[in-house]
Amino acid sequence: MSVLARLLLPWLVVLLWIASGAQAVAAPPEGGVVDDRGRPVRLDKPPQRIVSLLPSLTETVCALGACDRLVAVDDYSNWPASVRALPHVGGLEDTQVEAIVALRPDLVLAAGSSRTIGRLESLGIPVAALEPRRLDDLRRVIGQLDALLATSRGDALWARIQRELTDASQRLGPAQNGQRVYFEVGSGPYAASEASFVGELLARLGAVNVVAGHLGPFPRLNPEFVVRADPQVIMHSSHAEPFATRPGWAGIRAVRDKRICRFVGADADVLVRPGPRVAQGVRLMADCLQQHGRSGG
Template sequence: MPFSSAPVVGAAAALLLAAGLAQAQPAQRIVTLQPSLTEAVCSLDACERLVGVDRHSDWPAGIASLPRVGGMAEANIEAIVALRPDLVLLGTRSRSAQRLQALGLRVLVLEATSHADIRRNLEAIAQALGKPGAGERLWRGLDLRVQEQRRRVPVAWQGRRVYLELHGGKAAASEESFIGETLALLGLVNVVPGRLGAFPRLGPEYALRADPDVLISTVVGSTVAPPQRPGWHALRAVREQRYCSLNAQQFDVVLRAGPRIDEAAAAVVQCLHRLPPPQP
């Protein structure tokens, strides 16, 4: 099940027009307020145009020396203005768009809840950079690499049921989320239905009732490993050691709706290769 290869028509142009960028000169001084947007600019070979990033951006390594201007909820408006950007990229959850626009800055607000959104965003950013078509080419490369990851999934795991938890078990990625789309592209079946929302808050009882073939968890902060959680010994995936934990770096990649979803797919496949195969 490869990504859709149909051309993106109208969506990227509409985004640019809405932000007042359709007739603008290619952006040369860019501030990003979301890690996935930072990664998109760099994946489009324009890292050198970044003059400031949010506090959570950590890839690629070359951005480490850039000024940090806060995050989605508390961007430092004065610091952003002082950097004299000709484009600010941010997500819909950011509270700063209107204030920045009121100060005369050009702003491109991008939403990413699905693979289709990621694809549109890459091309919208490419156009803002003066590189029309580059976003679509980047997406097609992602397509090929995710297809390759699917071919690496062991046959015994094809069609098996998976539960991918987030934030130490406080939430999960459903089949409606972009993470769920990646799992489906790998041939896995998500036990969390989309009707619950993209990232529903679910207690441990849900995982126990769903009884997935594999549990993918995260090692972040004080997260307790599945075998040490009260009652989790009743979960077959735990008893039969069919669970694995993503480290903090892998978790960041999986959680970001940007140009590294092929790496997210690879992290899941590596997890499966480390586990004993499920019983018939």
């Protein structure tokens, strides 16, 4: 896999999450939960050998104090640092089923769009399909994992996340509200709209997302759309060509005045994952908006 493909894959995973759609959720069974497929997941006892196939789920398991129960993770799980030493068993499209089976897990956590769920279940391995897409989803998933793992830490974790989000959202003063922002997640260009998780974080900061939610969470745009939108600030995690080289983009206020923030590495991970570190993502965006102020408005 090329370097560019590996860098863009986390955002493509997000697109697949959204495309898979939400399923109707029934009442949870006694001693278990109903996952995002609408299927009951009930365990005889709290799992002690867990495989996580989604970074946001890996991070949530650890935030609930159960990191020591993980026996393997997907190729993109890299936080906290301790999970990097675990066996890595592939990604969304190349999950290593045989390696998972050999680890004898008593629970596998996966995205509902994972193609390996049926095969794992046919081998007698319990699977919970959980896909946080928005903050409300994150709260729900924390509760579901808390119930499955019997950690009794879910309420405290959510309360902490809420406090951190509130603190992070207050980093900007009223004079910095209303900045028009374009957030690019990949060349194409693909953008994070108001309907995306990224858009939800921008809204908490009082920013105006130039990409409307009715276009879908992560739409592919006509480049001319961004020229007409004329954002004041551009945020991105892509490795595309310099924006000024795109036809017409040199005249965009954010490009002309160099009000561009690029997030890479660990910062990009925080922004793409609806997990327990969401407040860090808000702080990153706030720092960008604070740095560029409202000049050129």
